[in-house]
Amino acid sequence: MKLGETTDVTVTFVVDNYADVFAPSKPGVERYGSDRKPLLAEHGLSIYLRLGSEGHEVLLDAGHTNVAVPHNLPLLEIEPKDVDEMVISHGHRDHTGSVVEFLRMRGERTPVVVHPDAFLQRWRVLTDGSREGPWQESAEAWQQAGANMVYVEGPRQLANGCLVTGEIPRRTGFERVSDRLFYSDGGKLIADLIKDDQAIVVNAKGKGLVVITGCAHSGIVNTVLYAQEVSGVESVHAVIGGFHLCDANEETMQRSIQALKGVAPRLIMPAHCSGFEATRRFAAEMPEEFVRSAVGTTLKF
Secondary structure, X not given: OOOOOEOOOEEEEEEOOOOOOOOOOEOOEEOOOOOOOOOXXXXXXXXXXXXXXXXXXXXXXXXXXXXXXXXXXXXXXXXXXXXXXXXXXXXXXXXXXXXXXXXHHHOOOEEEEEOHHHHOOEEEEOOOOOEEEEEOOOHHHHHHHOEEEEEOOOOEEEEOOEEEOOOOOOOXXXXXXXXXXXXXXXXXXXXXXXXXXXXXXXXXXOXXXXXXXXXOOOOHHHHHHHHHHHHOOOOEEEEEEEOOOOOOOHHHHHHHHHHHHHHOOOEEEEEHHHOHHHHHHHHHHOOOOEOOOOOOOEEEO
């Protein structure tokens, strides 16, 4: 079934790794300028969406700390009480830091769309065999703060013309999850495939898909291909968010860039975990489509 269309799509970066008050605005890309109170950037991601004439509002992820999201929302004139639901792209700390704070700011029961695996106990095993962790989100703490948990594993419509993908099939072969990530099951460490990784897909009227990722641990190409599949829409207008190419090898990076060039989006905005080298190469190989990420940037489709 084909995903319907929506109009008046606004996408605002509430939190991103980068701040730049001198980045110029252009049609469809509004920057947060130096004449306003500074926003906070951090190694994390949070993206606000407003959709359609009815103004359905979604907050994707909540940054790394419990500081940046509460600081930035009022400066961006985003009212928590107006947000209809929160979506969690996956259960990593740099995307969940202000979940509880946001829910408390909103002050009423709030749907939180999340994959069950977001609450696994997670570890990273370093090259010398030492471990980082554990880190684990608490569904109980979220519920106590006001969350109505909406567990998803497959696609789910959020609003007219907008869906969350649920689990993303791994099909390309050249996009792989790090072999140093694990989760604990009864004390045993098991390779973590990050099945909870999911993205938001919007079908902007007259333009095509706007694909918005958290980290794209499933692979940015896999994510875009699956967005086309579950939406029934071939045309991709924009690819935005974390591409997780920060530690990619040469094959993965080059094949990812070539595949996205083949999809031919009109706008591409690698953010957060995309990595400097991949970002530089997207800018060089897709100069007309490339938009540099920065906290406070608002895109309109």
